[in-house]
Amino acid sequence: MALFKGAGVAIVTPMKENFDVNYDKLEEIINDQIANGTDAIIITGTTGESSTLSEEEHSECIRAAVAMVNKRVPIIAGTGSNSTLTAIQLSQDAEQAGVDGLLIVTPYYNKATQNGLIHHYSKIAASVDLPIILYNVPGRTGCALLPATVAALAKDVEQIVGIKDATGDITNALRIMQLTNGDFDLYSGEDGMVIPLLSAGGIGVISVMSNIAPRFTHDLVMSYLNGEHEKALKMQLKALPLCDALFCEVNPIPVKTAMNLMGWQVGPLREPLTAMEPEHVEKLRAAMREFGIALA
Secondary structure: OOOOOEEEEEOOOOEOOOOOEOHHHHHHHHHHHHHOOOOEEEEOOHHHOHHHOOHHHHHHHHHHHHHHHOOOOOEEEEOOOOOHHHHHHHHHHHHHHOOOEEEEEOOOOOOOOHHHHHHHHHHHHHHOOOOEEEEEOHHHHOOOOOHHHHHHHHHHOOOEEEEEEOOOOHHHHHHHHHHOOOOOEEEEOOHHHHHHHHHOOOOEEEEOHHHOOHHHHHHHHHHHHOOOHHHHHHHHHHHHHHHHHHOOOOOOHHHHHHHHHOOOOOOOOOOOOOOOOHHHHHHHHHHHHHHOOOOO
16 A cells, blocks of 8 residues: 555745754644645655755754644655765664655665665664655766666565655656556656656656645546546646746755745744755746735
8 A cells, every 4th residue: 555645745944044954834834734735744854855964953853743643644754875884874764753654765875886775775674663655866966776786676675665756757657667567556756747647557746746735646646546537637737837936946955945935934944955056046036926926
């Protein structure tokens, strides 16, 4: 059984002006997401600035989010690291906190071999008793999970149940589904490619856009899954300019900027991420208005 179908939000980590995590604001955002149809909460993913959270903060964010969600929807913790031992510790902490599953990005910078990736994921899976979604985003990590490697992990490691594919390559997704006989949970990792990935056999999206348009993102996926393909395609095409604006600078700079433009007051980004360039802010503002998002 899939961890979830539909739209999971790769939720931001709100910060106070002194860069401490703003837990009150996180709870407010989580409640709004669930009220607007979001099907799963993904906490401490890369959109949640996990790379600049300390290990203590990382685990505390997960514990807090589990309590805030309170079993209303599945909660999935991002616990990836470029260190296998660190990923194991974060995954064990998340399991103890009570999450429903893990999202584990490929190790970054190390550029592990495919055999190294099999060892990495196998050891993490052996350390916990939770379903795991692989996260393949080579444009950010410099490390790609090849379809044959994904298929081998799916076959040999029972807890590895799915993949968040952010390669931007539909053929890659198709090959994964071919090699796994379609018996693998495929999630789009790019908001601009939700419908293509669903057409390849996907069951949802792990979404950045859902931070600012949760109901729309949920409806986009469910329209397709419910057979309303023409409606879903029109929604996807409508969202493309907003998707472009949300990635005109490195994620999560634009989405946190967008939330602040909406009045969410999610605070600053931790360095080395910095404030969005003024011309890009105007591009984002225009795309949000065109899409129909109310600004503060």
